[in-house]
Amino acid sequence: MSGKPKLHYFNGRGRMESIRWLLAAAGVEFEECFLETRDDLLKLLKSGALLFQQVPMVEIDGIKMVQTRAIGNYIAAKYNLYGKDLKERALIDMYVEAIIDLDELFMSHPFQPADKKEQHLANIVDKATNRHFPVYEKVLKDHGQDFLVGNQLSRADVQLLEALLMAEECKPDILAKFPLLQSFKARISNVPTIKKFLQPGSQRKPPPQEKDLPKVLKIFN
Amino acid sequence: ILDGSLMFQQLPLVEIDGMKMVQTRAILSYIAGKYNLYGKDLKERAFIDMYVEGITDLMHMIMMFPFSPPEAKEKNLALIMERATHRYFPVFEKALKQHGQDFLVGNRVSWADVQLIEAILAVEEKTPAVLLGFPQLQAFKTRMSNMPAIKKFLQPGSPRKPPPDDHYVATVLKVLTD
Numbered sequence: 001m002s003g004k005p006k007l008h009y010f011n012g013r014g015r016m017e018s019i020r021w022l023l024a025a026a027g028v029e030f031e032e033c034f035l036e037t038r039d040d041l042l043k044l045l046k047s048g049a050l051l052f053q054q055v056p057m058v059e060i061d062g063i064k065m066v067q068t069r070a071i072g073n074y075i076a077a078k079y080n081l082y083g084k085d086l087k088e089r090a091l092i093d094m095y096v097e098a099i100i101d102l103d104e105l106f107m108s109h110p111f112q113p114a115d116k117k118e119q120h121l122a123n124i125v126d127k128a129t130n131r132h133f134p135v136y137e138k139v140l141k142d143h144g145q146d147f148l149v150g151n152q153l154s155r156a157d158v159q160l161l162e163a164l165l166m167a168e169e170c171k172p173d174i175l176a177k178f179p180l181l182q183s184f185k186a187r188i189s190n191v192p193t194i195k196k197f198l199q200p201g202s203q204r205k206p207p208p209q210e211k212d213l214p215k216v217l218k219i220f221n
Numbered sequence: 222i223l224d225g226s227l228m229f230q231q232l233p234l235v236e237i238d239g240m241k242m243v244q245t246r247a248i249l250s251y252i253a254g255k256y257n258l259y260g261k262d263l264k265e266r267a268f269i270d271m272y273v274e275g276i277t278d279l280m281h282m283i284m285m286f287p288f289s290p291p292e293a294k295e296k297n298l299a300l301i302m303e304r305a306t307h308r309y310f311p312v313f314e315k316a317l318k319q320h321g322q323d324f325l326v327g328n329r330v331s332w333a334d335v336q337l338i339e340a341i342l343a344v345e346e347k348t349p350a351v352l353l354g355f356p357q358l359q360a361f362k363t364r365m366s367n368m369p370a371i372k373k374f375l376q377p378g379s380p381r382k383p384p385p386d387d388h389y390v391a392t393v394l395k396v397l398t399d
Contacts, residue, residue, distance in 0.1 A: 052275045052308055063267055069246065070270030077263055086254050090240060093247035098229045131229055 005030040005060040008044060010216055013107065013205045015068045016056045018100075018159060020204065022072060024197035025158045026079035032203065038219050072096075076155040088150045095136070095148060095156040099163050102132050106166040110208045121170060128167050133178050136160060140180040146187055153191060161188045169207050246277075253332040265327045272313070272325055272333040276340045279309050283343050287385040288393075298347060305344045310355050313337055317357040323364055330368065338365040346384050 005023060009016040011034040023030050035041050035055065044050055050057055051066045058065045061078075065071045076082040076092075083089045105124045112120045139148055148156045164185050167174045175182050189198055197204055222230050228243045235242045238255075242248045253259040253269075260266045282301050289297045316325055325333045341362050344351050352359050365371055374381050 051271060051312060052278070061264070063264065065267060065271065067271050067274035070267060070274050073270050074263065074267045077266070086251060087238070087240070089254065090242060090247060090251045093250050094228060094242065094244045097244035097247050101229075135228060 004028075005058055007032045008035065008049075008057040008059075009055050010035045010219055011205070012208055012212060012216065014056075014208075014216075017205055018103070018162060019056060019058060019068065019071055019075065021158050021162050021197065022075045022079075022081065022155060024203070025153070025191070025193050026075065026081060027193045028075075028079065030203070035219050041219050069100075072155065081153065081155040081158065083150050083154055088154075091149045092154050092156045095139075096159050098132060098135070099156075099159045102128060102163055103159075103166065106163070106170060107208070109170060110210055111213055124167075125171055125174060128174060129177065132163075133175075133181060136184075137178045137180050140184060146184075153188075157184075157188050158194070161185060161194065166207075249273075249332065258330065258332040258335065260327050260331055265331075268326045269331050269333045272316075273336050275309055275312065276333070276336045279304055280336075280340055280343065283340075283347070287390050301344070302348055302351070305340075305351060306354070309340075310352075310358060313361075314355045314357045317361060323361075334361075334365060335371070338362060338371065343384075 005028065007016060007019065007030055009032070011032075020030075035044070041055070044055070044057070045053055049064050051064070054066060056066065056068055056071065058071050060071075060074065065074060073082075083092050105127060109117070109120055109124060136148065145151045147153055148160065161184075164175065164181060175185070188194060196202060226241050227234055228241070231243060233243065233245055233248065235248045237248075237251070242251060250259075260269050279301070282297070282304065286294070286297055286301065313325065320328075322328045324330050325337065338361070341352065341358060352362065366375060373379060
């Protein structure tokens with residue numbers, strides 16, 4: 001039995017991807033157990049391993065953790081990516097929660113029906129460029145530091161980078177009006193652990209494809 | 222929105238300790254951390270977080286219920302009851318039974334206990350007999366309701382808000398939509 005965290009999810013981004021990013025940024029090696037069929041999920045359910053009958057589930061330090069945010073909180077705190085005190089945590093939490101809202105929009109885009117796709121994209125771009133990105137651009141401008149909170153790498157930086165890259169997958173020039181976010185993106189991408197995760201062959205998952213949808217639905221329905 | 226107080230142009234907003242905090246979970250985490258309702262170490266936090274997140278999923282269904290279209294209401298109510306009695310309540314019933322303690326985590330009151338009592342009362346508003354199969358939760362509900370600070374909050378005249386009614390729904394829609 002290895003001491004590495006073990007991730008249970010399907011072989012795709014979904015709600016597990018931000019966990020993969022955090023573990024990778026922290027330099028923690030992890031194993032993955034992919035759900036390929038509905039039987040795989042049923043087996044996991046029957047074993048009682050899923051507290052609320054749902055995945056993601058991560059076996060870590062002897063606990064079968066569920067609930068994406070709970071897992072993220074644990075990893076961030078354990079590996080020092082959660083600020084140095086309550087107030088830094090508060091800022092990190094505010095930024096991360098908003099990023100999660102934005103991620104949900106990006107994640108659902110490939111699965112929009114063809115006639116809704118264009119409007120959905122317009123909505124994402126509007127939210128990203130009018131509600132979210134200006135906040136982080138201003139934060140970086142106001143303190144002039146390399147990282148969002150507390151002058152050191154935190155979960156907020158990792159999750160923001162993840163979101164920026166997903167945004168560019170939807171619209172390549174989406175960062176055109178955000179010079180500080182562009183340099184942030186370059187800087188954080190060069191953090192050694194993150195650089196490694198961004199290379200081919202890592203456990204980072206590719207963007208979701210419409211053709212994968214039937215398989216995923218079959219597992220979860 | 223115009224005076225820049227809402228970081229992401231959304232409510233809730235809580236002004237606390239010189240910060241204008243937004244994002245419900247961020248606000249709750251801060252309060253829990255500050256007032257010792259978040260366990261004593263990382264592992265207790267992990268359990269509190271898992272329980273809170275599960276309860277939040279259930280509360281979200283209850284929160285959205287008044288806004289569902291009339292034709293979906295019956296189905297949504299059935300789903301809330303199904304989830305409460307088959308997915309969420311059994312977990313907490315079992316946790317309390319297994320360790321035999323008064324509180325969900327770490328033998329003292331935490332954020333998880335407060336969210337659970339809130340959720341139990343919210344579900345009971347929809348189905349009064351919902352705790353019938355859950356003796357541990359019944360005892361938990363009584364115990365929690367008798368804690369002085371909570372007892373005070375449950376009394377008339379406290380800041381606790383009543384169940385949502387049509388007026389509430391109309392106000393929310395008016396404020397939040399163009």
